[in-house]
Amino acid sequence: MFCPKCSAEYRAGFTECADCRVPLVAELAETKRRDRRPDMKFKTVFTTTDPALASVAKSVLEAAGIESFAIDASAFPGGLKSRLQVDADRAAEAEALLEELEE
Ligand SMILES: [Zn+2]
Incomplete structure (x- = not known):
């Protein structure tokens, strides 16, 4: 628990x-996840130890019209990385956008 x-x-x-x-x-x-929308499946598309980079990634997704949820590292016991989650249906699209960001 x-x-x-x-x-x-x-x-x-x-x-x-x-x-x-x-x-x-x-x-x-x-x-x-349940609290957000019960019928949606989410996929983590981006993890980073840099909170500023997580914000940038979120902005990139927003600009493309992809809704994303940032989960702060502190939400996990011993968590070191912030995670960005998107609707699983748009995960591939989001990953492609964020791939460019990482380069
Ligand atoms: Zn408590």
């Missing part, structure tokens, strides 16, 4: 984060 706010991990049996006072969830990433 995880706290959706601070990402702390709890043993089974706990239902609330002791620090944040919010209900725990079984899995962080899945919950975030």
Whole structure:
């Protein structure tokens, strides 16, 4: 079980984060996806340790009309990289755009 706010991990049996006072969830990433749009599948198309580059990547996708979601590294326990997710249907298109960005 995880706290959706601070990402702390709890043993089974706990239902609330002791620090944040919010209900725990079984899995962080899945919950975030469900909260956004239940009928959409997302694919991670870009990961980076540089938050500024993540913003640039998001702008590139926006300019192309592709909606993207940035997941900050701090959302994952021990996470080091920010991730950008897009609708799985547009993942190939997004990857092509971001490939140019990386070069
Ligand atoms: Zn918490």
